[in-house]
Structure formats: C-alpha cells, structure tokens
Amino acid sequence: MTDRQDQSAQRQLDDYLFDLQGYLILRGALSGEELAEANRDYDTLQRDRAHPGGPVVVSDPGRQEGLMFQQLYEMGGVWERMLDHPSWFDHCLHYIGTDDPDNFDGHHGPAFIDECFGTIRGPGGAQRLHSGGEKGTIRTQYRYHAGKFHCGQVNVLIALNDIGPGDGATVVVPGSHKSNLRHPQTVPRERYGEELSADDTAGGIEAHLKAGDALLFVDAIMHGSARRTNEGERRVCVYRYGPSWGYFRHKWRPSDGLMARLSPDRRKLVNPHA
Numbered sequence: 450m451t452d453r454q455d456q457s458a459q460r461q462l463d464d465y466l467f468d469l470q471g472y473l474i475l476r477g478a479l480s481g482e483e484l485a486e487a488n489r490d491y492d493t494l495q496r497d498r499a500h501p502g503g504p505v506v507v508s509d510p511g512r513q514e515g516l517m518f519q520q521l522y523e524m525g526g527v528w529e530r531m532l533d534h535p536s537w538f539d540h541c542l543h544y545i546g547t548d549d550p551d552n553f554d555g556h557h558g559p560a561f562i563d564e565c566f567g568t569i570r571g572p573g574g575a576q577r578l579h580s581g582g583e584k585g586t587i588r589t590q591y592r593y594h595a596g597k598f599h600c601g602q603v604n605v606l607i608a609l610n611d612i613g614p615g616d617g618a619t620v621v622v623p624g625s626h627k628s629n630l631r632h633p634q635t636v637p638r639e640r641y642g643e644e645l646s647a648d649d650t651a652g653g654i655e656a657h658l659k660a661g662d663a664l665l666f667v668d669a670i671m672h673g674s675a676r677r678t679n680e681g682e683r684r685v686c687v688y689r690y691g692p693s694w695g696y697f698r699h700k701w702r703p704s705d706g707l708m709a710r711l712s713p714d715r716r717k718l719v720n721p722h723a
C-alpha cells in the first residue's frame with residue numbers, strides 16, 4: 450500500500466469514528482520538546498499568575514474547575530505553533546467544513562479559534578457534564594450534510610501530563626452529539642452541583658491520555674471531567690476551532706503584540722478580519 454492510500458484509509462476510519470462517536474484520540478500529537486516547553490510555561494503561570502511572553506488571563510474561581518488560563522496563545526512559542534499544529538489542524542478544518550461560498554477572495558481565514566484556554570486541576574477537581582445533541586445549539590452543533598462535515602465547534606484538548614484512572618480524565622458520552630433526548634442524569638443550570646459526577650454518568654467513558662495526546666471532539670457531545678481522586682494535578686489546554694465567521698466567546702481579544710508577530714495565516718485564525 451502506498452503512503453497516499455494509507456492516509457486515505459486512515460481518514461476514512463477517522464471520519465467513520467468521528468461521525469459515530471463524536472470524538473477521536475490523536476496519540477502523540479505533541480513532541481517531547483513541545484510538552485516540556487508547555488509545562489515550563491504552566492509552571493510560570495502557576496507560580497507568578499502571569500507570563501512574560503504575553504497577557505494570559507489567570508483566574509482561580511475557587512471552584513472545582515481549578516486554576517484557569519485564558520488566551521494561552523499570547524505566550525508565543527509552542528502556543529503559537531499549536532494554532533495550526535500539523536497533528537490536528539487538517540482534522541479541524543475537515544470537521545468544521547470551511548466552505549463559506551463568499552470567502553473566494555480569502556478575506557477570511559479557513560477557521561477561527563474563539564477560545565484558547567487551559568486548566569490545572571488538583572485533588573477534588575472536576576468539570577460538570579454539559580452539552581449534548583438534543584440541545585440543538587448552533588454554535589456547537591454536529592452536522593453532516595451533502596457529503597461534508599459542517600460542525601460548529603471542534604475542540605482539541607491536549608494532555609500536558611499523563612491522565613489515567615483517578616486523575617480526573619475528560620469524560621465523553623460517545624454518540625451523544627446526535628442524541629434526541631436529554632440525559633436523565635443531567636440537571637438544569639439553576640441546580641448545578643446536584644448532578645451526578647461525570648464518572649458516574651451512564652454511557653460516559655473516561656478518555657485516558659498520555660502526555661502529548663489530544664482528544665478531538667465536537668462540542669455538541671456531552672462532556673465534562675471525572676473528579677480527581679489521586680494526589681498531584683492534571684494539566685490540559687484546549688483550542689476551540691469553528692468557522693471563520695464565528696465570534697469570540699469571551700471579552701478578551703488578541704493583543705497588538707501577538708497580532709504584530711503572527712504570520713498572516715495565523716493572524717486570521719485568532720482574528721479572521723485582521
């Protein structure tokens with residue numbers, strides 16, 4: 450079999466599994482050097498609550514989600530490379546569709562990253578389950594039509610350390626991106642905290658990742674994370690990709706410094722009209 454046939458067989462399998470389950474695991478997406486750099490930057494953020502590379506927003510809301518970072522790409526280096534990292538970028542473009550018919554003159558980029566964040570979570574930390582196809586939310590929708598994927602948001606969650614049993618792994622409910630019915634174990638927004646933890650959710654599975662693996666999933670899939678019961682901490686970052694006509698999820702915007710140093714292609718990923 451030639452390399453090209455190999456790639457096409459892999460793409461067919463990925464498409465089948467992504468459609469069926471709503472997620473894929475990309476093993477070894479980051480190199481050892483990339484991981485080391487990312488972890489050094491997390492050490493700095495954790496210690497100083499800031500980074501000299503750029504204005505990352507650090508918060509500790511004192512909730513189960515743990516220490517949170519927004520606008521990770523501001524730090525430069527590996528965080529900029531992750532904007533269009535070869536381990537996942539083509540997959541993201543393929544699953545969001547990138548087919549705006551009015552974009553012929555290239556005034557948009559092929560995609561928009563509407564949020565780029567990370568968390569460090571210690572013992573007791575978790576993320577409540579949310580999303581699910583039955584909600585019909587357009588921004589996060591799963592859609593396949595006329596022989597193409599047209600997903601509203603594809604997330605790439607990258608493990609910066611090993612995440613196994615007891616570590617608070619991300620939980621997904623495979624197939625729930627197409628569900629028609631509300632999962633009976635979820636509760637409405639005003640009763641958050643009463644729901645079962647993600648690890649006790651019927652139909653849910655923990656995505657165990659080695660450091661450097663990436664979990665790629667359509668946001669419509671029901672997801673959250675199990676509660677961490679082990680000592681130590683869990684480190685992840687998430688890049689959210691959507692169509693170029695999307696808009697920022699939060700109030701933060703790419704800084705002038707970042708916009709000045711990015712290549713034109715990458716600039717369009719963080720601000721399609723810039």
Ligand SMILES: O=C(O)CCC(=O)C(=O)O
Nearest residue numbers: 576618619672673674687
């Ligand atoms: O923290 C996790 O494992 C889940 C992240 C999550 O819920 C999200 O990316 O929307």
